Amino acid sequence: MSVRGIVDMVQISIDVPRGEAGYWSIIRDLDVGGPWTVRQICDRTNVSTSLVGRYVRRLKLAGIAQIVETRTACNVGGGNLPAAVIYRLAKRPLLAPRISPDGKVRPELGIEQLWRAMKMAKVFSPADLAEHCPDVAPGTVKAYLQALSAAGIVAGTPAAYRLVRNLGLQAPKILATKLVYDPNKKVVVGPSITFEVKP
Template identity: 35%
Template sequence: MSKKKPSTMAGDVPPRQYIWDAIRQLNDADAPITMASIQTAMGLECVRRVKQHRIVDYLRNLAAGGYIERTNVSKRPGERAVYTLLRDVGIEAPRVRRDGTCPPPPGREQMWRTLKIIGDFTGAELADAASTVHQPVAKTTADEYITMLVRADYLSVVTPASPGVPGRYRLVPSRWTGPMAPQIRRTKEMYDPNTGTVIYSRVIKTEGGEP
């Protein structure tokens, strides 16, 4: 291929992201989109992580959702499948089911995308703005996410919280790292899948008071 579109995704990304990146690279290079070319574009390390059956399943799902189309429709035994990209929806790999439908985004992703566009907000306002009919976001969930984002310096405090008055917050523009929401891990770390780095880790003290 004469040119390559590097992914801005990094870190613990799902298998579909490697496949989607490869499809977009091949499409940009006007190269055939096949099982073999996808594996080549992904690279050896990614191929080790993403088994062939996952590629087959994701291609089937993308076709059902109208993102790609098989161009050699005869499907003779042993004939390789060649696909065309119909809908390039951007860097983030579509979450598409077997029947071609897409599930609603998780609550944290809804909040992450929402806080970029609503200006300053309280926990209740973020939860309300990010909620959908199929994926409501609770205020407690928003408050927890805001707390971690503040600790990781993604959000600035516009108005500190005080008795009877909720705090107000705003996204720090330079801290928008990409479309995937920073994740809170069980260890109370905040991991940013856009950069592949742990941004914040809570220090847990021992009984003697030492970290």
């Protein structure tokens, strides 16, 4: 009979919010409960304070977040603790604001424009979407519709597509995956690396 140790090693896969969309969802949650700090966001993402701090700084420059209190630094146990800056949201858009380093709100991505237009229209063609989204290249419209059609999100013909699966507020992204394949055993070896590509 084998004896198990007191401590067993367990692999747990936890979805930790990362990137601007992740930071934004945490900020919105924290703001419902009252004022928040950059440190509180970092505690939920396991990301450095400098990365989160840069995003919050851009939110402040854009007028989306505002400082409501600044706590002065204090000397505790011979070490200086940094000052805490306390924030609240002045605006609460649902999607993460896309903000340049100087605080200017950047226009939404082409796929976001296309997704919104598809949800508003009952039936649409690539030409219809190109007309409603003039900033999106016609080739991008066609490639995005082909990808969504292959995934079963839109159905129909190029002359008349319709949305059959409304997946929600955020536009579906087209991803590519790099992986190592062993043709001898016909298996994928190791983890895959996934990244977003432009349609």
